[in-house]
Amino acid sequence: MVVEIKLFATFRKGRFKTREMEFSDDSSVDALLKRLEIAQKEVGILLVNGRYASATDKLAPHDVVSIFPSLGGG
Amino acid sequence: MAGYCVRLLRVNLSTGEINKENLDTVLAKKFVGGRGLATYLLSQEIDPGIDPFDSANRIIFATGPLTGSRAPASGRYMVVTKSPLSGTIASSNSGGFWGPELKRAGFDLIIIQGKSDKPCYLSIKNSIVEIKDAEKYWGKLVSEATDMLLEEAQDPKARVLVIGPAGEKLTLLASVMNDKYRAAGRSGVGAVMGSKNLKAIVVRGTGTLAPANLDATKEVLKEVRKKIQENEVTSKGLPTYGTSVLVNVINETGIYPTRNFQQAYFETADKVSGEVLAEKYLVRNVACFGCPIACGRHSSIDGVECEGPEYETLWAYSANCGVDDLAAVIRANNWCNEYGLDTISAGATIACAMEMYEKGIIKPDEIDGPPLKFGSSEAIVEWSRKMGAAEGFGAKLALGSYRLAEEYGVPELSMSVKKLELPAYDPRGAQGQGLQYATSNRGGCHVRGYLISPEVLGLPEQLDRFSLEGKAVWVKAFQDLTAVIDSLGLCLFTSFALGAHDYRDMLNAIAGGDWTTDTLLDAGERIWNLERIFNLKAGVLPEADKLPSRLLEEPIPDGPSKGHVHHLAELLPQYYKERGWDEQGIPSGAKLSQLDIV
Ligand code: SF4
Numbered sequence: 001m002v003v004e005i006k007l008f009a010t011f012r013k014g015r016f017k018t019r020e021m022e023f024s025d026d027s028s029v030d031a032l033l034k035r036l037e038i039a040q041k042e043v044g045i046l047l048v049n050g051r052y053a054s055a056t057d058k059l060a061p062h063d064v065v066s067i068f069p070s071l072g073g074g
Numbered sequence: 075m076a077g078y079c080v081r082l083l084r085v086n087l088s089t090g091e092i093n094k095e096n097l098d099t100v101l102a103k104k105f106v107g108g109r110g111l112a113t114y115l116l117s118q119e120i121d122p123g124i125d126p127f128d129s130a131n132r133i134i135f136a137t138g139p140l141t142g143s144r145a146p147a148s149g150r151y152m153v154v155t156k157s158p159l160s161g162t163i164a165s166s167n168s169g170g171f172w173g174p175e176l177k178r179a180g181f182d183l184i185i186i187q188g189k190s191d192k193p194c195y196l197s198i199k200n201s202i203v204e205i206k207d208a209e210k211y212w213g214k215l216v217s218e219a220t221d222m223l224l225e226e227a228q229d230p231k232a233r234v235l236v237i238g239p240a241g242e243k244l245t246l247l248a249s250v251m252n253d254k255y256r257a258a259g260r261s262g263v264g265a266v267m268g269s270k271n272l273k274a275i276v277v278r279g280t281g282t283l284a285p286a287n288l289d290a291t292k293e294v295l296k297e298v299r300k301k302i303q304e305n306e307v308t309s310k311g312l313p314t315y316g317t318s319v320l321v322n323v324i325n326e327t328g329i330y331p332t333r334n335f336q337q338a339y340f341e342t343a344d345k346v347s348g349e350v351l352a353e354k355y356l357v358r359n360v361a362c363f364g365c366p367i368a369c370g371r372h373s374s375i376d377g378v379e380c381e382g383p384e385y386e387t388l389w390a391y392s393a394n395c396g397v398d399d400l401a402a403v404i405r406a407n408n409w410c411n412e413y414g415l416d417t418i419s420a421g422a423t424i425a426c427a428m429e430m431y432e433k434g435i436i437k438p439d440e441i442d443g444p445p446l447k448f449g450s451s452e453a454i455v456e457w458s459r460k461m462g463a464a465e466g467f468g469a470k471l472a473l474g475s476y477r478l479a480e481e482y483g484v485p486e487l488s489m490s491v492k493k494l495e496l497p498a499y500d501p502r503g504a505q506g507q508g509l510q511y512a513t514s515n516r517g518g519c520h521v522r523g524y525l526i527s528p529e530v531l532g533l534p535e536q537l538d539r540f541s542l543e544g545k546a547v548w549v550k551a552f553q554d555l556t557a558v559i560d561s562l563g564l565c566l567f568t569s570f571a572l573g574a575h576d577y578r579d580m581l582n583a584i585a586g587g588d589w590t591t592d593t594l595l596d597a598g599e600r601i602w603n604l605e606r607i608f609n610l611k612a613g614v615l616p617e618a619d620k621l622p623s624r625l626l627e628e629p630i631p632d633g634p635s636k637g638h639v640h641h642l643a644e645l646l647p648q649y650y651k652e653r654g655w656d657e658q659g660i661p662s663g664a665k666l667s668q669l670d671i672v
Contacts, residue, residue, distance in 0.1 A: 008322045009315055009349060017344070044306060045532060050328045050634020052536055066326040070306030072531055072570045073317030073369070073385045074524050 001025060001061035003032065008068045011038060023059055030055040032065060044070030075099050076286035077139030077585025078107065083181045083203060085196060087270050088129060088188030092203050097182055103587065104670070106561035106594075108138035109165045110601035112154035112183060116163070117604060119185075122612035126158035126262075127244065127269040129189035135176070135235070135275065136183035138563025139585040142174030142283050142363070144295055146302055147565035149174055149363030152258075156612065158269075159246040159262035159419070159474055160492045160517045163608045166249070166263045167521070167560055169362035170256035172277060175233040179279025186270060193242075195223065195274040199232075200281065208273040213239055215412040216251045223276050232278040238414025241268035243464040245472040247419040251411065255381030256362070259416040261494060261516055262474075286586030294579040298572055302366055305571035307533070312369040312567060313359060317385035318348030320498075325393070327530055327539075328634030329503035331496070332393045333448050334425040335489045335624055338500040339633025340393035346400045348385070355404060367567055375404045383407040383417070386520075389498035390421025395428060396448030406458040413462020419474055422495035424457050426475035426488055435482050442466035486623050492517030492614060502625055503635030504529045506537065506545040509645045512619045513549065515605035521566060523552035533570060542641055546648035554598030561601060600669040603653075603661050607671070616659030619646060 006018045015036065023031060029048070033040060033055065045068040046053050059065070080102075084093040105111040112134040124130055133155040140148050151173030157164035176184070179198050186196075193208040211219045216238045223234050233253060241248035241264030248264030249257045258264075267273075285291040302308045311319055324330045325343040332340045344350070351371065357379055361368035372379055383391075383403055387410070391403040410417045424446070430436045431446035438445065443460055444452045460468025470478060475488040475495055489496050494517030501508025506525035514522040528548060529539040537548065555574055559566055562577060574591045581589050610616075625640045650657060654665035666672075 006326065008326075009311070009319055012349065044311070045323055045530075047323075047326055047634070050326060052532070052539075066323075068323050069311060070531075070533075071311035071315070071319045071323060072307035072527065072533065072567065073312065073320040074520055074526065074566070 001059065003059050004062070004064045005032065005036070006064065006066045008066065009071065010069050011067055027059050028055065029053055029057050029059060029065065032059065038067065042069060044068050075586065076284060077143070077581070078102055079177055079180050079182045081181050083184045083198070085184065085186050085203070085205065086188040087186060087190040087194065087205070087272060090205055092205070094201070104597070105601060106138065106558065106597050107182065108136050108141070108561040108563050109152045109154065109557060110561035110597065112136035112152055113163060113165065113601060113604050113608065115185065116154055116156070117608050120156065122156065122608050124156065126156045126161070126266060129270070131156050131266060133186045133263065133266045133270065134183055137173045137177050138561050140580060141563030142177040143285065143584050144291065144364065145564060145580045145584060146299060147362065147365040147367060147568050148563055149365060150563050150565055151176065152560060153250050153263045155263055155266045157261040157263070157516065158244070158265050160494045160614070161612055162492055162516050162614050163605045164261035164263050164516060165560070166258035166260050168250070168252055168256045168258035169565060170253035171363045172233040172235050172252035173563065174363045175277045175279050177279065177283060178281045179277050180281055184275065186272060189269065190271040193271050193273055195272065195276065197227070198275065198277045200279055211273050212242060215239065216414055217254050217412060219274065220254050223274055227276050227278065229278050232276050234274060234276050236274040237264040237267045238412060238462065240413045240415045240462045240464070240472065241265055242273070244268050245415065245461065245464055246474050246477070247416045247423065247461070247472055249414050249416045251414050255411055257411070257416070259418065260519060264414050285584040287583050290583035294583045298576050298580065299366065301576065302568065302571045307570040308367050308567065312367050315348040315352055316369050316371040318351055318383065318388050320385045321347040321388060322349070323530065324499060326634065327503065328630065328636065329500040329530070330389065330393050331489070331498065331500045333396045334394060334429040334487070335500060335622070336429065337632055338503060338630045338635055342398040343393060345398045346388060346392040346403060350400055355400065362565065365565065369567060373404055375401055378408070380404070380408050380411065382411070386498050387417035387421065390418050390425070391454050394421055394425040395454050397451055397454055399451040402451035402455050406454045409455065409458040409462055413459070415458070415462050418497050419495040420458055420461055421454070422489060423471050423475040423478060424454055426479055427471055428453070429487055430479065430482060430484065435484060440467065443468070489622050489624070490518050491621060492618050494518045499526055500625070500630065500635070501621060501640045502630050502638045504539045505542055505641060505645065506548050508621060508625065508640040508642060509545055509549050509649055510553070512621050512642055512646065513649055515602065515609060521556070523549055523556055524566070525549060525552060527570070540638060542645055545645060546652040549649060550652050553602055554595050557598040557601040558594055561597070596669065600671060603666065603669055604671055606661055610660065619659060
């Protein structure tokens with residue numbers, strides 16, 4: 001299945017801003033993080049289709065996964 | 075009494091009288107300081123029903139017991155008055171260096187009353203306080219006035235607080251600026267200064283502020299500094315990208331208000347994000363007094379170095395006006411800083427005018443500037459300048475979106491609460507934040523309780539942003555804690571790393587006392603209720619605890635929060651109950667006596 005990945009802030013360095021990637025059918029978010037070499041503890045906010053998600057959640061075709069480091073402001 | 079100077083300065087601009095009074099330490103303890111204490115004093119000294127521009131209105135500049143101390147991010151002070159924009163209590167917070175300087179001059183707060191018959195400014199050099207002529211500064215932009223006043227003070231270490239031409243012209247969106255670029259931005263506090271013909275307050279203080287218990291202070295500060303250093307947000311996120319790092323996360327969550335809240339996802343947000351700001355325009359990071367976080371940005375454009383833009387400003391002028399031109403946003407922000415305008419309300423008012431223009435409500439032949447079209451870089455820059463100068467149609471915009479939309483018979487197009495423009499989070503996708511907007515004592519504002527933290531950023535824990543469950547409890551807790559932090563004189567951003575007990579420990583060590591977490595949060599609740607009572611007496615009744623009808627009735631049309639509306643009608647009764655108020659939203663007698671508010 002194809003999943004769209006969007007990276008933000010420091011995660012863009014040495015990687016990319018947005019890219020489509022192919023994953024086997026029962027892959028979870030965890031597999032995606034491993035492929036990108038992002039450690040779980042580095043992740044502040046992980047959204048799948050704009051909803052908060054965790055590493056164990058399963059991916060579905062055409063999901064949009066957005067990954068941010070911890071951040072704040074206001 | 076450590077933490078406080080135990081001295082306040084009272085200046086009557088009508089009579090020219092200057093008095094130094096002792097601060098009542100019992101009151102100081104009861105209302106902490108800063109926002110809390112100033113609200114109490116204002117409530118005592120004015121009839122909340124008066125016209126905000128009446129000379130009887132006071133404007134109070136108040137520090138807290140930790141302002142200027144060695145506690146991290148302790149550069150904050152509050153401007154408290156009755157707001158000419160919302161008619162509610164106004165308490166606008168600012169950082170920089172001015173607040174600590176006032177304390178080093180020996181004053182916890184300044185109460186300005188009356189009205190000068192000609193432009194004047196206040197000069198404070200330790201205990202020497204004078205009212206001086208400001209004729210030659212009147213009409214000057216913020217940076218020029220600041221430089222001239224510093225020259226007159228003949229002391230480069232003096233700190234300058236000033237209003238721009240917007241405040242002089244009683245523009246309801248006028249801010250108070252200090253250290254050139256730091257703003258007490260919201261609620262039109264600059265216009266109250268303008269109504270008193272007070273251009274500036276220049277302060278120089280050379281005193282020292284010793285903590286109550288040096289050893290305990292060292293110990294607790296070591297602990298809190300460690301927490302700030304170890305926290306990802308305060309040690310990495312904010313220093314690296316500033317507040318505008320939020321653009322993408324709020325947009326990807328689908329709560330980034332776009333084109334005057336007609337949408338909640340901005341297609342080209344990344345072109346106007348913190349990442350691009352850092353890449354193209356950032357010159358350096360800047361910090362307020364004693365702040366290890368240093369979230370401030372200095373950017374450069376057209377050969378001029380300037381501060382910002384902050385996240386809220388970036389949003390107000392980009393997504394909300396449909397503009398994805400970062401250079402134009404920086405230029406609009408600069409006009410706001412120079413004329414002394416609130417960037418959130420200014421950008422949001424232009425967005426409202428754009429919707430009215432595109433719907434044919436404002437006619438092309440009525441306006442004396444660029445077409446008010448969504449996406450127009452020229453419009454956001456030029457209309458900001460015209461608002462600041464109160465020039466032509468700009469003078470109408472400068473009264474804020476509510477008065478503009480109401481004049482044309484479409485008040486529902488103003489995205490405001492209690493006439494204060496909403497900031498950069500669509501509450502349809504963050505139910506707690508929406509309840510906070512509706513109940514905030516100063517109107518549509520995010521810094522009276524930043525529910526985005528748990529609802530979106532996952533701090534201190536992740537809440538379901540669409541769920542209503544427990545949100546009333548969270549809103550009350552955040553509002554009360556925020557009232558404490560504002561009253562202490564610390565920056566709210568410390569709360570990404572610190573909790574209530576950390577504030578308690580700093581207060582006990584630095585100011586002395588036997589505060590517990592409970593008594594401190596009780597003080598926060600006391601302050602919140604005091605503000606509520608002020609508003610009720612001012613005629614801002616519980617009916618005003620509402621959101622624009624668009625947010626309650628029109629589902630978000632696109633993006634990750636598509637299909638949602640805000641459920642205020644369900645949340646509000648839960649909130650009133652949680653607060654111990656009656657069903658109509660009036661604080662009960664029992665609650666007020668429990669909080670010891672007469
Ligand atoms: S965190 Fe930012 S706004 Fe707050 S005190 Fe530090 S530099 Fe100023």
